[in-house]
Amino acid sequence: MGRVIAVANQKGGVAKTTTVHALGAALAERGASVLVVDLDPQASLSFAAGVEDEPEPSMHEVMMGRASIDDILYESHGLDVAPSSIDLAGAEVHLLAKTGREYVLQRALRATTERYDFVLIDCPPSLGILTINGLTAAREVLIPLQAELLTLRGLGQLLETVTDVRSFTNPELEVAGAVITLFDSRTRLGRDVVARIRESHDIRILEPFIPKSVKVAESPGRGISILDHASSSRAAMAYRELAAHLEALT
Amino acid sequence: MGRVIAVANQKGGVAKTTTVHALGAALAERGASVLVVDLDPQASLSFAAGVEDEPEPSMHEVMMGRASIDDILYESHGLDVAPSSIDLAGAEVHLLAKTGREYVLQRALRATTERYDFVLIDCPPSLGILTINGLTAAREVLIPLQAELLTLRGLGQLLETVTDVRSFTNPELEVAGAVITLFDSRTRLGRDVVARIRESHDIRILEPFIPKSVKVAESPGRGISILDHASSSRAAMAYRELAAHLEALT
Numbered sequence A, B: 001m002g003r004v005i006a007v008a009n010q011k012g013g014v015a016k017t018t019t020v021h022a023l024g025a026a027l028a029e030r031g032a033s034v035l036v037v038d039l040d041p042q043a044s045l046s047f048a049a050g051v052e053d054e055p056e057p058s059m060h061e062v063m064m065g066r067a068s069i070d071d072i073l074y075e076s077h078g079l080d081v082a083p084s085s086i087d088l089a090g091a092e093v094h095l096l097a098k099t100g101r102e103y104v105l106q107r108a109l110r111a112t113t114e115r116y117d118f119v120l121i122d123c124p125p126s127l128g129i130l131t132i133n134g135l136t137a138a139r140e141v142l143i144p145l146q147a148e149l150l151t152l153r154g155l156g157q158l159l160e161t162v163t164d165v166r167s168f169t170n171p172e173l174e175v176a177g178a179v180i181t182l183f184d185s186r187t188r189l190g191r192d193v194v195a196r197i198r199e200s201h202d203i204r205i206l207e208p209f210i211p212k213s214v215k216v217a218e219s220p221g222r223g224i225s226i227l228d229h230a231s232s233s234r235a236a237m238a239y240r241e242l243a244a245h246l247e248a249l250t
């Protein structure tokens, strides 16, 4: 039975997509079979993994019940990708009117997770129905956190949402931990915010922190993650170490 | 009649909130009367402007039709702030079932805009019903863009949404332009992406670019924008220059 991990944070731009892509690639490099699911209508993960624009069918058809995950799979550098497109925004409106709307992704993944060691779900920057589907389908949630004040604020709201999901739709959901991303060790702000996180929230902070590096921002669009684009960079090494720690976390 | 400007981009973390706060402060410094509206359930702008957590009533009550903008106003360092709270996420579900759902903010602002020279609306990182309300209430949209590949991808989708809003709910909506934020002049990536934007989209890029600076990330939570926190920093000067250009743009 594969480990299904939602990567979520309603704060925008904290490296959710980058983490799913790089962590997925690092787990595949270690020999694991990995599926990454793009649950964001912006389809950043699909773009970063080199999938052509507006794939059809995509996660939109899966969330509307018109296709299975197997119908939409792409293969990209050792990863299976369930791509998304802007149409997925339309599924949000459709889902809100549906009974059992929180369980659509959980049901769609049921037949698939057996075949993978890891399924990583890239959530959009909101706590809406798509993220709720991601949290309901997953057994674990990984929270990328940029060590800055504005991103710290939303952590409490996110942990409350996780508690709600655990009591209403998914009693097995656990918080795997937070990953500090876009970390700049040269400034005091980063260290101060991490200290605040440790004081005010009861959350495990996974090591290592992922350093900020322009090489990471260069890799999307070529279909490759930072692991292939700049294999010996500190960010690539950090994602490899994170993958090793995550595997040991069962 | 005040200028109502929506600051929108569904890509997360591109400095929408920071731009509304800093630009609003810069316009107020030049003697303009300014209202900033927080239309994001994450309430980042409210936090950055020093409003206490979970203000009640807030934009949630305004979007539910239970309060007016005047009922919820706070004053912060020369700016009027219409704050938000996480409850606003509940208004999204409520609005979707309502006829005329796109016009709620436009109607709520009608009595208010007369009193201000500028009304700046901070939109959430999505193209959902709250952002559609922001685009329908505004006459202009300002698009913060981080010069990176993943953020470039969404620009086409956003401009299509603006075209839809113009043909369905708000024929007066104009694109004021894009503001390049979090710009790091030391890397080639930033310059390359800006060149791509100019090639592939017919959009005015407002000058100056806003430089990346840790001082900006330090200021939220103290209630002050970068203009007060580090008044002579390059980022503060850039926002002042942007304010001058925006005023000249009518």
Ligand SMILES: Nc1ncnc2c1ncn2[C@@H]1O[C@H](COP(=O)(O)OP(=O)(O)OP(=O)(O)O)[C@@H](O)[C@H]1O
Pocket: A011, A012, A013, A014, A015, A016, A017, A018, A019, A040, A044, A123, A124, A125, A181, A182, A183, A210, A211, A212, A213, A214, A215, A216, A217, A218, A220, A235, B010, B011, B012, B013, B125, B148, B149, B150, B151
């Ligand atoms: N370690 C890093 N160093 C430098 N840049 C990074 C790093 N991680 C991510 N980025 C860049 O930061 C930006 C935001 O990352 P990303 O898009 O993965 O965040 P996100 O949380 O998925 O955003 P959204 O909320 O829009 O879904 C991207 O341009 C990405 O390339």
Ligand SMILES: Nc1ncnc2c1ncn2[C@@H]1O[C@H](COP(=O)(O)OP(=O)(O)OP(=O)(O)O)[C@@H](O)[C@H]1O
Pocket: A010, A011, A012, A013, A125, A148, A149, A150, A151, B011, B012, B013, B014, B015, B016, B017, B018, B019, B040, B044, B123, B124, B125, B181, B182, B183, B210, B211, B212, B213, B214, B215, B216, B217, B218, B220, B235
């Ligand atoms: N010029 C800058 N230099 C350095 N940091 C910046 C700058 N502008 C914004 N930031 C920081 O970048 C992060 C993202 O900015 P901000 O929250 O304003 O973006 P946003 O687009 O409003 O995000 P969201 O999509 O979650 O609403 C914040 O931590 C902010 O403090």
Ligand SMILES: [Mg+2]
Pocket: A016, A017, A018, A040, A044, A045, A122, A123, A124
């Ligand atoms: Mg993303």
Ligand SMILES: [Mg+2]
Pocket: B016, B017, B018, B040, B044, B045, B122, B123, B124
């Ligand atoms: Mg914001």
